[in-house]
Amino acid sequence: MTMQRTEQIFMVGGEVEPPFFIGRDEEVRRIKVDMLFSAQNNVIIGPRRIGKTSLLRNLKNSVLNDVLFVPVNCRKITDMSDLFRLTTRALIEVYEEKHKIKGVARKFSEVFRGKITVATRSISEIGGSIEHIGNVYLRFREDDIDAQELVSETFDFIERFAAEVDEPVVIAFDEFQELNKFNEHIFNILKSHMDSNPNVRYIFSGSSVSLLHEVFLKSDSPLYLMAARIRLEPIQKHEVSSYIRSRLALWDITISDTALDRAYEYTDGFPFYFQKLGFLLYQAAVLDNSSSVDTNDVDIAFSCMLREFDSEFEARFSSKFSRQQQEILKSLSQDRIRRLSEIARDMHTPASSLTTSMRDLYYTMTVKKPREGKYGILDNVFRLWIERNILDDTREDTH
Ligand SMILES: Nc1ncnc2c1ncn2[C@@H]1O[C@H](COP(=O)(O)OP(=O)(O)OP(=O)(O)O)[C@@H](O)[C@H]1O
Ligand SMILES: [Mg+2]
Numbered sequence: 001m002t003m004q005r006t007e008q009i010f011m012v013g014g015e016v017e018p019p020f021f022i023g024r025d026e027e028v029r030r031i032k033v034d035m036l037f038s039a040q041n042n043v044i045i046g047p048r049r050i051g052k053t054s055l056l057r058n059l060k061n062s063v064l065n066d067v068l069f070v071p072v073n074c075r076k077i078t079d080m081s082d083l084f085r086l087t088t089r090a091l092i093e094v095y096e097e098k099h100k101i102k103g104v105a106r107k108f109s110e111v112f113r114g115k116i117t118v119a120t121r122s123i124s125e126i127g128g129s130i131e132h133i134g135n136v137y138l139r140f141r142e143d144d145i146d147a148q149e150l151v152s153e154t155f156d157f158i159e160r161f162a163a164e165v166d167e168p169v170v171i172a173f174d175e176f177q178e179l180n181k182f183n184e185h186i187f188n189i190l191k192s193h194m195d196s197n198p199n200v201r202y203i204f205s206g207s208s209v210s211l212l213h214e215v216f217l218k219s220d221s222p223l224y225l226m227a228a229r230i231r232l233e234p235i236q237k238h239e240v241s242s243y244i245r246s247r248l249a250l251w252d253i254t255i256s257d258t259a260l261d262r263a264y265e266y267t268d269g270f271p272f273y274f275q276k277l278g279f280l281l282y283q284a285a286v287l288d289n290s291s292s293v294d295t296n297d298v299d300i301a302f303s304c305m306l307r308e309f310d311s312e313f314e315a316r317f318s319s320k321f322s323r324q325q326q327e328i329l330k331s332l333s334q335d336r337i338r339r340l341s342e343i344a345r346d347m348h349t350p351a352s353s354l355t356t357s358m359r360d361l362y363y364t365m366t367v368k369k370p371r372e373g374k375y376g377i378l379d380n381v382f383r384l385w386i387e388r389n390i391l392d393d394t395r396e397d398t399h
Contacts (some may be wrong), residue, residue: 009247010279012272015057020275022243023235024055031203032062032231035069035170038198043176044205045212047365047378049272052205055232059203068162068169070094074178074206080147080186081140083179084154085112087171088133091161104130111137129160150216155193162199169200177208180215187215202227210213210363234269245276248293253285255293268380273305280304301315306385313385321366324357326390329377332367333386337376390398 009139011020027044029261034040036159046052060069070090071238077083089112092105107126110119120127136153145153162169173179194202204227206212216227241260248255263281269272280301281293289383290297321329324347331346342357344351358375361367366376 007250009251009282010206010275012275012279014077015054016271016275017054017057017061021054021058022271023239024051024058027055027230027232028058028062031059034170034228035059035063035067035201036203038168041194041202041227042204042230043212043227044203044230044232045209045215045365046205047205047207049270050232050234051271052207052232053174054271056174056203056205059172063119064098065169065171068094068098068165068167069172070169071172071174074173074175077178080151080182083186084137084140084150087154087159088137091158091169091171092130095161110134111141116141129157129164131392132160133157151186152189155189157333158200170203170205171200172205176204176206177211180208180211182335197378207365208363208399209365213363225377235271235274237264237269240264240267240274244274244281247278248282248285251282251286251293253282253293254297255281259293259295259298262295263302266298266302266380266384269378270381273381276305276308277301306381306388309381309385310389313382313389316382317386317390320364321361322357324354325361328354328357329366329386330391332375332377333383333391335376336380336383337370337374340373340375342344343375 008020031042033042034042034266044055045050056071060071063069068091070087072087072090076086089105092108096102096105104126107122109132110122114122116138119134119138123131125133133153136145136150136157140147140150158169158171190202193200212229216229243266244260244263245255263274263277267277277298281297284297284301285293286289317326318330327347328343331343340351340354344354347354358367362369362375365378367375368374377386
């Protein structure tokens with residue numbers, strides 16, 4: 001059969017939607033209710049590559065008709081005026097997109113780069129809260145107001161706009177931990193707004209446990225208990241297995257149960273990794289002219305995948321961690337879960353000397369702590385990479 005198929009088989013990278021987006025029913029249901037009833041704000045916390053951004057995309061799709069859902073990627077925000085620019089523009093664009101209106105965002109954008117006179121005219125054609133906020137930005141350009149006021153005005157605008165168009169607004173700050181580089185001021189502003197306006201809700205998404213603790217769980221912090229917490233876990237095994245099997249079946253490739261077990265064992269249900277592994281399995285099958293996948297194929301594809309991540313993991317390992325943290329990770333890589341006492345023994349040091357490093361590794365979601373005194377590397381693919389590349393090297397060195 002030589003049917004030409006253009007359909008993508010797996011999706012690696014980027015925000016995915018069905019049929020590539022699986023699981024997360026519970027999370028979507030919960031957050032959707034909160035959005036529709038403007039019930040509460042949410043914090044989504046999860047390690048890298050667990051599918052936070054994709055979840056936001058699907059949340060947006062789930063409330064498309066009812067809510068102005070505005071994703072803002074905080075990675076792109078380098079200073080407070082960026083916060084203003086990205087958020088206001090995104091809100092207006094989402095509004096345009098939803099109501100199939102044209103030209104408002106374009107006219108508004110004049111305030112960012114156009115001549116002051118041109119910009120003033122342009123926004124006066126729009127009027128309302130957009131004209132107001134546009135004028136605020138023009139004053140900022142002329143140094144009449146500072147960046148902090150600009151941030152405050154950003155949140156005022158979101159509320160005014162929501163009231164004006166009479167629609168609930170959800171602002172979803174992705175990679176929220178990036179806002180931590182600004183001073184606390186920003187959280188104080190947020191707090192006063194989160195209290196006051198039921199028409200606007202916030203979703204914060206990120207991978208920093210420390211930020212979560214500092215911003216939302218410390219009793220003296222401005223946003224203390226202002227948001228419900230949702231921890232993103234790996235996708236469950238039965239969902240991953242039936243996904244891989246059904247995707248491969250589209251190309252008349254079968255995969256054994258034991259091979260699926262092996263694939264899950266390696267990837268641990270981390271979406272980015274099972275998509276990647278699935279693709280490599282498909283690619284190998286096509287190249288070998290084979291219509292079935294077994295455990296051996298999974299082993300080979302997985303090794304291939306580790307090699308592809310070599311430079312990235314190498315860079316992460318050598319630049320993101322202190323020497324002591326690197327030693328801890330090496331020790332941890334030997335098993336999925338290890339006791340603190342074992343790690344300490346490996347490192348010939350008292351367990352108490354590891355406390356600070358351990359806490360930092362936990363706060364950055366590098367390490368999990370399933371039980372008191374027990375730890376494991378959260379990302380199993382990274383763990384296996386360390387075990388095979390770093391640990392084995394040192395083992396050889398000592399021979
Ligand atoms: N629910 C899902 N079902 C299937 N695959 C998914 C799902 N969510 C994410 N993926 C896969 O994982 C990849 C990474 O997802 P995404 O970018 O949403 O994760 P993230 O947590 O935002 O990652 P990062 O920490 O790098 O920002 C996607 O490109 C896709 O291949
Ligand atoms: Mg992301």
